[in-house]
Amino acid sequence: MKKLVLEDLEKLVVVNCEKPKQKNDVIIKVSYCGVCGADMKSYRKGHRDLFYPRVLGHEITGEIEYVPAELKEDFKVGDRVQIFPGNYCNNCRYCDVGKENLCDSMEILGFHKDGGMQEFIEIKGASAKKVLNKIPDGLSPDIATFAEPVACAINIQEKVSIKGAENILILGAGRLGMINYFLAEKSSHGSVVIADVYSPRLSTAIYKKTLDLSQDDADSILNEITCGKGPDVVLICNSSPQSLVDAIRLCSKGGKIGYFSGLHKDEIDTKILNELHYKEIQLFGSYGCTFKGNSVALELLDSGMIPFEKLMAETYSLNDVEKAIFALEEKSVMSAIIKL
Numbered sequence: 001m002k003k004l005v006l007e008d009l010e011k012l013v014v015v016n017c018e019k020p021k022q023k024n025d026v027i028i029k030v031s032y033c034g035v036c037g038a039d040m041k042s043y044r045k046g047h048r049d050l051f052y053p054r055v056l057g058h059e060i061t062g063e064i065e066y067v068p069a070e071l072k073e074d075f076k077v078g079d080r081v082q083i084f085p086g087n088y089c090n091n092c093r094y095c096d097v098g099k100e101n102l103c104d105s106m107e108i109l110g111f112h113k114d115g116g117m118q119e120f121i122e123i124k125g126a127s128a129k130k131v132l133n134k135i136p137d138g139l140s141p142d143i144a145t146f147a148e149p150v151a152c153a154i155n156i157q158e159k160v161s162i163k164g165a166e167n168i169l170i171l172g173a174g175r176l177g178m179i180n181y182f183l184a185e186k187s188s189h190g191s192v193v194i195a196d197v198y199s200p201r202l203s204t205a206i207y208k209k210t211l212d213l214s215q216d217d218a219d220s221i222l223n224e225i226t227c228g229k230g231p232d233v234v235l236i237c238n239s240s241p242q243s244l245v246d247a248i249r250l251c252s253k254g255g256k257i258g259y260f261s262g263l264h265k266d267e268i269d270t271k272i273l274n275e276l277h278y279k280e281i282q283l284f285g286s287y288g289c290t291f292k293g294n295s296v297a298l299e300l301l302d303s304g305m306i307p308f309e310k311l312m313a314e315t316y317s318l319n320d321v322e323k324a325i326f327a328l329e330e331k332s333v334m335s336a337i338i339k340l
């Protein structure tokens with residue numbers, strides 16, 4: 001079988017290796033694997049949770065090829081599955097309250113363990129029931145790869161209680177910005193505004209209210225939309241530190257900020273942090289997603305209530321993952337998935 005190995009920074013190599021042996025683990029033939037901003041970051045700069053050599057990819061769907069005897073009641077060969085990309089202990093203070101993404105023993109596929117950019121992947125028998133979601137019959141496996149990023153957006157939106165928010169501002173109109181926009185539009189009663197400095201990303205009929213940060217007067221437009229209060233919730237969906245500054249400046253008094261993306265490690269003017277104090281802004285961090293979030297995301301994708309096909313994924317082969325990364329970096333595609 002083939003796998004794509006990140007041997008070092010910017011060094012991706014396709015290698016042939018042995019197929020997993022049929023023993024105690026579930027073997028999955030990978031169908032598709034999404035390329036995430038975190039994979040791009042791992043490729044260019046490395047990542048806190050990544051050790052080389054590593055097979056990237058944590059947005060994975062596939063078909064079960066082998067089931068060990070003790071799991072035959074739960075899974076069968078040919079089942080189409082989406083993989084929650086983290087192995088967690090299920091028995092700690094975080095796992096007990098459904099925050100397994102914070103589990104101290106968490107091992108994430110594509111970071112601590114080899115991920116989905118390979119033809120077959122093994123899931124430990126003991127973990128299978130806490131990481132494998134069956135893909136609903138009508139849902140195609142390429143769209144199902146979006147379950148993981150959708151689950152990440154569900155995680156932050158639950159934290160900031162988006163359902164009760166009147167006005168929402170999303171900073172960044174990349175893939176995660178778009179996913180957050182869809183979810184917020186569905187659940188909030190007020191206006192959802194999506195903003196970016198790169199105007200082509202805003203010129204789609206999908207969005208009702210946009211803000212071009214390269215030329216619009218953000219303050220006056222948001223004042224008009226929010227009757228002078230500012231947005232109740234601001235979600236940061238890109239890695240520019242300027243977005244944190246903008247979020248604090250534009251957020252309403254008593255509002256909430258979702259700190260969703262890791263930011264580049266540039267310096268920011270710490271004076272802006274005093275506004276958290278004066279305006280009583282609450283800052284909510286979120287990292288990754290939960291197993292339950294992934295199954296909720298699959299139901300949402302299957303329901304067709306949200307036009308996730310608008311994420312316009314380009315499909316690449318395992319040999320072309322670098323091409324996918326370059327296309328995402330130059331923003332010529334909205335999202336990319338690898339077909340195995």
Ligand SMILES: [Zn+2]
Binds near residue numbers: 038058
């Ligand atoms: Zn991801």
Ligand SMILES: [Zn+2]
Binds near residue numbers: 088092104
């Ligand atoms: Zn745990």
